[in-house]
Every structure is written in structure tokens, then in C-alpha cells.
Amino acid sequence: MDVQSDYEQRARAFMALSDPTRLQIVELLGSGGESSTSEVAERLGISLPLACHHTKLLVDVGLINKRKEGQTKYVSLNQGLLNALLASLSGRAAR
Template identity: 35%
Template sequence: MRLLPHPATEDIELTEVLRALADPVRLEIVARLSVAGELNCTVAGDDLGVHKSTASHHYRTLREAGVVLTKQEGRLKFMSLRRDDLETRFPGLLDSILAATTPHARP
């Protein structure tokens, strides 16, 4: 298993996290991950209404902002929220954002 490049916890910037979460598709991915814990990228992208390459862009944006942890196993990539890291940097932020999402946005 190999980890893709991620910012260190202390390098996660609030502006980048908020920018990443401002997009409805990325917010939906985060909501799905908050429920599932970990998803492979194919499952996370099901029914998002975007092309595979666009979904990959969204995954990379979330990873580079420090919102998700992405690990690769063979040809599959798995994502999970960096909940503890985000809580360390910005206490309550992720829970507040997830609580503010509309109920129909969650699977």
C-alpha cells in the first residue's frame, strides 16, 4: 500500500480546506466519507453526475487541501476523511460543515 502526497497536519490551511469544501460535488464526497469511513474512488464517485476525470480532480483537490487521506492498493485508491487532523487544526469545523449540509445531500 502506498500513500499519495498529503500536507502534514500543521500545514493544512483553513482557506484551502474551505475552498475544497465550497464545491457541492466535493462536499457530497466528504458527506459520503463521513458516513462510510473509507471508500474506494469508484464507489465514492458513483452517481455524482461528473465524468471520471472530473471526479479525479475533485479527489486530488480534497487530498491536497488536507481533507482526505488517499492510499493506493494496486490499481485501487481508497479515501478516508482526515477527521483527527482537521479536528486538531480547526476544532469543530468539519462537524459544523457536515451538520450544515442538507439532509438530501447525504446518501
């Protein structure tokens, strides 16, 4: 991956985190492990369609992982990417 692509990927991830609801989802998953999308909606007090919208955006930038079991979609935090993003801000990112 070239340097510009790396900056673009990180910018997309930080942009996703700039939304308060998505930030809450990341914090929720960081403290609680894997959750279904409906559990995320319930715990944040938002509608299921809104939770699906926000989790899709977080999946698209790689901040959370998604798996499907039957009709239920489960999401979990991609801790490795989040750690790399935070490290990049403090200059400790492995290059």
C-alpha cells in the same frame, strides 16, 4: 506553524469545501468510511475523471487521505482535520 500559515491552511480547506461536489464527497466519506474513487464517482453519479479531480483537491488540502492498492485508489476522511476546522469556527481550537 505561524498564525498566518494556519489561517492560510484553513482558508484553503474551507475553499475546497465550498464546491458542492467536494462537500458531497466529504459527507459520503464521513458516513461511509473508506471508498475507492470509482465507488465515489458511482455513488455521486459523476464521471471517474471528475471524481479523481475533486478527490485530488481534497487530498491536497489534507481533508481526505488517499492510499493505493494495486491499481485502485482508496480515499478516507481526515476526521481530525475536519474536527479542527469546525472547532476553529467556534473558538474551541487548541492553540
